[in-house]
Amino acid sequence: MVTVSALGSSLLEVLAAEERKRILSLCQKISLRPGEAVATDTVGPIVYLVEAGAFIERIYYGARAVPIVHVTGPGDLLQANRLFVSSSLYRTELRAIHIENNSLLAWPAADFLAALRTTPEGLLYLCSWSNQQIQTSRVQLYETVAHSAYYRLVNLLASLANRYGYRNSNGSTVLLPLKLTVKDISECINVSRETGSSLFNKLRRRGVVGAGKFIKVELSKLSEYAATLE
Incomplete structure (x- = not known):
């Protein structure tokens, strides 16, 4: 199913200027051409935020052979569930699909969470994001059945x-x-x-x-x- 952000704004937009500057100082920017995949087999769990373009994300839980697939765009968080669930329980694949510019901001999950813990706006956004994922999953399940x-x-x-x-x-x-x-x-x-x-x-x-x-x-x-x- 396609995932369209329903939060109304991205994480960076809800942060105050100083907090936004601080969290951006911790990230790495990754630019990709259409069709290029993101290396997700890194040393530790990584959280991504789509800066520009579009990406297709495949998530395989456990031994599941059929992935859960999302199309994501600017402002969307990717792999943020790694803040709550051990990455050993699933694997992901990310591929750039926009024909023009595709870029991601990447943080080690531990650094990302530590930075958000100092700002109420960031934690509130993360809670809202988690709730949205649950609601989206329910809608997808309903559409598949109904x-x-x-x-x-x-x-x-x-x-x-x-x-x-x-x-x-x-x-x-x-x-x-x-x-x-x-x-x-x-x-x-x-x-x-x-x-x-x-x-x-x-x-x-x-x-x-x-x-x-x-x-x-x-x-x-x-x-x-x-x-x-x-």
């Missing part, structure tokens, strides 16, 4: 178009500047690659999705089709 794969795909495309899309002059066609594969999209809606490809091709035949190197979404047709799936 809605069809078509509904989930349409909802995913609408979310991506609203957050990342470039609109044409008439505002009806949106280009998604994201390097996403059929496998990525399929995992986001919890279906096999074959099923995801079939669903995507059906949307193409309906004119909801246009042909091309990158995904083009016809918003008016997407809205019309979404109404039939309610």
